[in-house]
Amino acid sequence: MTTNPAGGVHDAARRVVLTGFGVFSSIGVGAAEFAEGLRSGRSGAKPITVFDTEGFEHTNGCEIRGFEPERWIRNLDAAQLGRASQFSVAAARMAVQDAGLDPADLREQRGLISIGTTDGESWDLDRLVASQLAKGSAEMDRSIAGRIRAGRLSASIAQELGLTDVEAVTIPTACAAGNYAIGYGFDAVRSGEADYALCGGADAMCRKTFAGFYRLGTIAPERCQPFDIDRKGLLTGEGAGVLLLETLESALARGARIYAEVLGYGLNCDADHQVAPLESSVARCMELALENAGVKPEEVDLISAHGTGTKANDVTESRAIRSVYGTTPPRTVSVKSMLGHTMGAASALAAIACSLAITHGFIPPTINHASTDPECEIDCVPNEAVEADLRIVQNNGLAFGGNNAVVLLGRYEA
Amino acid sequence: MTGPLITDWSAVSPYGIGRAAFEEGFRSGRTTSVPLENEDWLVGERADTEACLVPGFVIKEVLGKKGTRAMDRVTGLVVTTVGRLLDTTGGPLPSEDPDEDTALVLGTTHGSHKSMVDITRDTLTDEKPYYINTAHIPNAIGNASAGMCAIWYGLKGPNATIAAGRNSGIATLNYGRRLLATGRARTVLCGAAEEYTTDRSWLEWHTRGADETGTVLGEGCAMVQLRAPAADGRGDDDALAEVLGVSSGITGPDGVAAGLETVVGNALRRAGIGREEVWAVSASAPAGEAGRQELKALDALFGDLDPLTLGRPGQIGDTGAATSAFQVVATLTAAQDSARAAGRVAVLTSVDRDGALGCALLRMR
Numbered sequence: 001m002t003t004n005p006a007g008g009v010h011d012a013a014r015r016v017v018l019t020g021f022g023v024f025s026s027i028g029v030g031a032a033e034f035a036e037g038l039r040s041g042r043s044g045a046k047p048i049t050v051f052d053t054e055g056f057e058h059t060n061g062c063e064i065r066g067f068e069p070e071r072w073i074r075n076l077d078a079a080q081l082g083r084a085s086q087f088s089v090a091a092a093r094m095a096v097q098d099a100g101l102d103p104a105d106l107r108e109q110r111g112l113i114s115i116g117t118t119d120g121e122s123w124d125l126d127r128l129v130a131s132q133l134a135k136g137s138a139e140m141d142r143s144i145a146g147r148i149r150a151g152r153l154s155a156s157i158a159q160e161l162g163l164t165d166v167e168a169v170t171i172p173t174a175c176a177a178g179n180y181a182i183g184y185g186f187d188a189v190r191s192g193e194a195d196y197a198l199c200g201g202a203d204a205m206c207r208k209t210f211a212g213f214y215r216l217g218t219i220a221p222e223r224c225q226p227f228d229i230d231r232k233g234l235l236t237g238e239g240a241g242v243l244l245l246e247t248l249e250s251a252l253a254r255g256a257r258i259y260a261e262v263l264g265y266g267l268n269c270d271a272d273h274q275v276a277p278l279e280s281s282v283a284r285c286m287e288l289a290l291e292n293a294g295v296k297p298e299e300v301d302l303i304s305a306h307g308t309g310t311k312a313n314d315v316t317e318s319r320a321i322r323s324v325y326g327t328t329p330p331r332t333v334s335v336k337s338m339l340g341h342t343m344g345a346a347s348a349l350a351a352i353a354c355s356l357a358i359t360h361g362f363i364p365p366t367i368n369h370a371s372t373d374p375e376c377e378i379d380c381v382p383n384e385a386v387e388a389d390l391r392i393v394q395n396n397g398l399a400f401g402g403n404n405a406v407v408l409l410g411r412y413e414a
Numbered sequence: 415m416t417g418p419l420i421t422d423w424s425a426v427s428p429y430g431i432g433r434a435a436f437e438e439g440f441r442s443g444r445t446t447s448v449p450l451e452n453e454d455w456l457v458g459e460r461a462d463t464e465a466c467l468v469p470g471f472v473i474k475e476v477l478g479k480k481g482t483r484a485m486d487r488v489t490g491l492v493v494t495t496v497g498r499l500l501d502t503t504g505g506p507l508p509s510e511d512p513d514e515d516t517a518l519v520l521g522t523t524h525g526s527h528k529s530m531v532d533i534t535r536d537t538l539t540d541e542k543p544y545y546i547n548t549a550h551i552p553n554a555i556g557n558a559s560a561g562m563c564a565i566w567y568g569l570k571g572p573n574a575t576i577a578a579g580r581n582s583g584i585a586t587l588n589y590g591r592r593l594l595a596t597g598r599a600r601t602v603l604c605g606a607a608e609e610y611t612t613d614r615s616w617l618e619w620h621t622r623g624a625d626e627t628g629t630v631l632g633e634g635c636a637m638v639q640l641r642a643p644a645a646d647g648r649g650d651d652d653a654l655a656e657v658l659g660v661s662s663g664i665t666g667p668d669g670v671a672a673g674l675e676t677v678v679g680n681a682l683r684r685a686g687i688g689r690e691e692v693w694a695v696s697a698s699a700p701a702g703e704a705g706r707q708e709l710k711a712l713d714a715l716f717g718d719l720d721p722l723t724l725g726r727p728g729q730i731g732d733t734g735a736a737t738s739a740f741q742v743v744a745t746l747t748a749a750q751d752s753a754r755a756a757g758r759v760a761v762l763t764s765v766d767r768d769g770a771l772g773c774a775l776l777r778m779r
Binding site: 054055056117118120122125126128129130132133136137138140141142145146148149150151152154155156158159162163164165166167168169170171172173174180184187188191193207208209211212214215216267268269270271272273274275281284292399400401402403 | 508509512514522523530531535536537538539542543545546548555556561562567571572574577579581582585589596612616620621662663665666667766770
């Protein structure tokens with residue numbers, strides 16, 4: 001069906017821009033360090049220490065070491081939050097600060113908080129299961145049991161920032177969740193129902209999901225090599241990306257720095273298989289996003305692929321891109337080669353990466369790349385970033401459950 | 415401007431499977447709590463002695479054996495409810511006649527808690543930490559139920575899962591309303607689900623405050639069908655209610671009652687609804703202090719209306735994330751029985767232990 005195009009709207013009250021980023025990733029904390037990591041092709045891969053990996057033969061992941069949530073979380077007791085909520089709350093605080101806002105400014109306005117996730121507080125849940133096995137179900141740690149619910153990833157942000165006139169939802173649509181969250185914020189701000197939105201995704205690495213991907217044969221032994229003929233799978237990662245959305249009118253009125261504009265997005269569902277992506281449906285989702293943004297395929301300068309580095313994803317996604325973009329698609333990169341698969345945070349961090357690429361005029365590389373799989377007929381910008389003048393960038397997010405979400409971002413030109 | 419219309423609904427609840435069973439049970443007001451000692455399907459040591467269970471809900475008997483061997487309970491509840499709502503049996507194979515225009519929005523605590531912990535348990539008890547039943551892996555992801563429904567019924571429109579505690583059902587109404595307003599779907603199925611398992615019961619048991627003892631857990635799923643009104647208002651005779659607006663908030667330092675009063679006040683003001691138009695009030699009524707605060711707010715706002723007469727989950731237990739979805743269908747049921755409901759407004763509220771506050775305004779047809 002045809003969606004109402006969002007692009008081409010010239011009314012500043014209905015255009016939605018990104019003015020603040022909060023970033024926790026294995027290659028950098030904060031927008032500046034993250035941009036530097038993307039440009040230099042930094043790898044976040046390292047041996048996993050956040051859970052016991054004994055018995056697994058491959059044990060690399062993209063974890064965040066030295067995370068100090070108390071540096072960012074002031075009003076809540078950081079130690080009482082689960083690790084995923086620590087990431088989401090710290091990233092939201094950072095996004096507000098990066099936007100040059102005081103939380104007090106937001107308290108007077110109507111807001112939306114949408115945070116995507118795959119695992120929620122499963123890192124805590126893993127520990128509860130271990131304790132249950134050791135001590136029995138009657139002996140659970142109450143403070144941990146009480147903080148498992150996924151809704152807390154978004155509600156805790158409101159509590160930390162003292163926001164009450166706010167709709168806070170967590171969107172557990174797995175590995176496309178970050179894009180879902182941005183899309184929901186986009187619709188709320190664009191319609192005027194919210195003055196601002198804090199959107200993104202957060203996940204903490206956990207044994208459950210590592211073991212699940214491992215069992216499916218999708219964990220790479222050492223490094224993630226999207227689109228490479230020798231790719232061996234993904235590395236699990238963690239972190240959070242939170243974006244502050246507001247209208248162009250609001251950003252201009254307060255003289256805010258504008259990273260990029262959200263042009264539109266598309267959502268659909270494969271309705272086909274629980275874990276294998278469906279090419280025709282992934283392609284359709286890109287078309288929906290382009291229609292919604294009022295953008296023609298030839299206007300897109302770069303695609304940030306879901307690009308997990310698994311056999312199934314990379315071939316299906318490349319083919320879907322070519323079915324929409326023809327035989328010379330835009331350059332298509334996977335930041336998962338650097339960050340690992342940060343699950344519910346993945347498309348949020350990738351959307352930030354796309355915006356920073358637009359702002360700073362470069363294309364982040366697909367690292368660990370030796371030889372492109374002939375079945376993945378795209379230019380993945382191997383290993384080295386390239387300078388580029390980017391106007392419109394597409395960010396893909398695909399998930400188990402056939403949940404697809406594609407966001408289009410554009411350069412704001414005054 | 416007319417808001418989106420609720421044109422149909424279904425539920426799988428402790429009153430039984432389907433809309434008629436819920437209507438009959440809700441009207442009777444009977445309690446559904448059963449002793450757990452005879453529920454052989456519940457594995458492991460139990461925290462509760464009783465719960466409000468969907469009677470006879472054995473997935474392979476309700477949905478058939480094909481494609482259900484690895485299906486977890488919450489997915490079974492959702493697939494059954496959506497099948498009833500669409501009046502179709504669907505099937506485990508992807509539909510050959512898919513529908514791009516229908517969206518599904520499902521409220522949840524976070525999928526199946528049991529499916530998640532089962533995976534971790536396998537990693538800790540089997541010979542190798544990765545000896546996991548592969549068929550169970552997709553169940554451990556929070557969007558598994560919504561994705562499975564899409565497969566069974568060919569729903570290729572937007573497929574979203576929302577977690578906002580007890581407010582989840584109301585939050586899905588808002589998400590669905592926005593999908594319609596932006597032209598991203600023509601029809602939205604929205605609602606919420608919660609399963610009963612021993613794993614959930616233990617987690618809840620350890621979470622409960624001193625003021626929440628005596629809680630009896632329930633389970634089920636309630637879903638409504640939402641669509642935009644016709645431009646000329648014709649052909650909308652099937653509508654049961656109009657969604658006038660949804661407002662949300664987060665509890666601040668002033669507490670639940672003050673926060674909820676503000677949220678309800680915002681909802682009424684934004685929808686342009688006067689106090690005199692309100693026909694009924696439905697409260698989420700959780701156990702303990704949060705529930706008392708909710709009633710305090712409703713008493714201050716609508717003192718002459720008895721909020722306990724509608725949608726109170728007492729009879730079907732604490733259905734967690736499904737609570738406010740059940741409030742919606744209970745309100746629709748009560749409206750059918752009231753001569754005073756037509757054309758007037760129901761105020762549905764929810765409060766959650768994690769801070770979410772919600773209010774939905776429905777104008778009854």
